[in-house]
Amino acid sequence: MAKKVHGNSHDSEEEHHLYQIIDNEKKDIYKYGICGKPLKADGSSTRANHQVDLLNRAVGWCRYIAEVILTKIKGRLEVFSF
Secondary structure, eight states: OOOOOOTTSTTOOSEEEEEEEEETTTTEEEEEEEEOSOOOTTSOOHHHHHHHHHHHHHHTSOOEEEEEEEEEEESHHHHTTO
């Protein structure tokens, strides 16, 4: 039986999406992220939304927003080719 590859491994062939978190105060990209979990019904990323919630809670206002910028990326390593 083949050993299951962890979703964060570069060997993962699962479908991933790429997202960015934007800092509305600085009008710039705060960070990019990769997630292997399915998108929500509204097209948003659960991982990105969770991070944005934590960041906004820390600063006390809706300073950060998340956007999914690429979807259906086969394999985690493929994300790094963009």
